Amino acid sequence: MAGRRQVAEESDPELDMSSLIDVSFLLLIYFLVTSTLDPKEADLGMTMPTSNSDGSAEVEIDQMTVEVNSSGHIVLNDEVLDTDPATREVPMLLDRLKTYAESARLTDSKPMVIIAADDAAKGQRFIDVLNALADEGVGISNVTITGFTEE
Amino acid sequence: MASAKLQAAIRAAEGEDLAMDMSSMIDLVFLLLIFFMVSSHLIIIKVDKNVKPPIATNARVAKNASGRIVVNIYADGTILDENSEELPTQESITDYVDTERLKMEDNGVPKARLHLRADKDTDTRVIKKVVQAAGEAGVSDVIFGSFVVEKK
Numbered sequence: 001m002a003g004r005r006q007v008a009e010e011s012d013p014e015l016d017m018s019s020l021i022d023v024s025f026l027l028l029i030y031f032l033v034t035s036t037l038d039p040k041e042a043d044l045g046m047t048m049p050t051s052n053s054d055g056s057a058e059v060e061i062d063q064m065t066v067e068v069n070s071s072g073h074i075v076l077n078d079e080v081l082d083t084d085p086a087t088r089e090v091p092m093l094l095d096r097l098k099t100y101a102e103s104a105r106l107t108d109s110k111p112m113v114i115i116a117a118d119d120a121a122k123g124q125r126f127i128d129v130l131n132a133l134a135d136e137g138v139g140i141s142n143v144t145i146t147g148f149t150e151e
Numbered sequence: 152m153a154s155a156k157l158q159a160a161i162r163a164a165e166g167e168d169l170a171m172d173m174s175s176m177i178d179l180v181f182l183l184l185i186f187f188m189v190s191s192h193l194i195i196i197k198v199d200k201n202v203k204p205p206i207a208t209n210a211r212v213a214k215n216a217s218g219r220i221v222v223n224i225y226a227d228g229t230i231l232d233e234n235s236e237e238l239p240t241q242e243s244i245t246d247y248v249d250t251e252r253l254k255m256e257d258n259g260v261p262k263a264r265l266h267l268r269a270d271k272d273t274d275t276r277v278i279k280k281v282v283q284a285a286g287e288a289g290v291s292d293v294i295f296g297s298f299v300v301e302k303k
Contacts, residue, residue, distance in 0.1 A: 042210035
């Protein structure tokens with residue numbers, strides 16, 4: 001009897017953690033399987049021209065006007081370029097923009113694009129044009145929008 | 152006198168369990184946690200889940216989200232500020248952008264930018280209205296919130 005009491009007094013009391021870890025892993029696996037990750041939102045920038053000019057004598061080349069009509073067709077100088085609003089690719093516009101950006105680079109001037117989007121055109125199509133402007137081979141951030149309606 | 156290691160080995164051979172000291176590992180984990188908490192900076196923009204942003208493959212994930220005036224536009228054309236309060240008129244948008252811009256200037260942000268979170272199905276008319284109102288408030292840099300890949 002005396003020996004058993006001595007053993008009880010000497011050994012440290014321990015908590016069995018294994019079941020807790022089992023439950024934790026079970027919950028972890030449940031949330032890993034059921035959860036979906038939201039993609040990160042990214043930035044597509046544009047700079048509107050301001051009236052406060054810094055006075056630098058920069059050669060300006062002709063501005064390019066890109067029209068987006070209510071059907072989502074992209075028109076440049078009365079020529080319809082990309083007509084499928086369901087796709088995010090605008091190869092013909094991209095080609096023209098690259099040529100325009102290159103000619104601006106050669107004349108050492110700042111390219112500028114005017115987007116004339118129809119009021120009823122969808123936001124995605126407007127972004128498609130901006131996306132083409134932000135392409136590596138184009139890189140035009142100087143953009144202005146026309147067709148504001150007075151309220 | 153047997154060494155501590157030897158004593159432990161003898162005890163193990165006798166059937167006693169060997170326990171690993173976890174305290175130093177936990178110390179290290181907490182040290183790393185505190186380091187990353189201190190050195191990292193959070194990008195805080197309130198994301199309105201009712202807005203489904205368009206897709207733009209050339210968009211870039213922001214490294215710094217400071218100095219942004221957030222405006223949300225729903226697919227039906229409803230315009231809301233970052234705190235989901237409706238901005239019904241062009242004047243109210245201009246007032247909101249102007250107030251936020253002045254607040255940012257007071258906090259040392261020289262150039263505020265408009266962060267436009269427009270739904271992909273929004274009419275361009277509404278986007279133009281917000282951009283025009285922001286221009287009237289003196290904000291000419293516009294950032295369009297978009298996804299690089301389509302959300303599943």
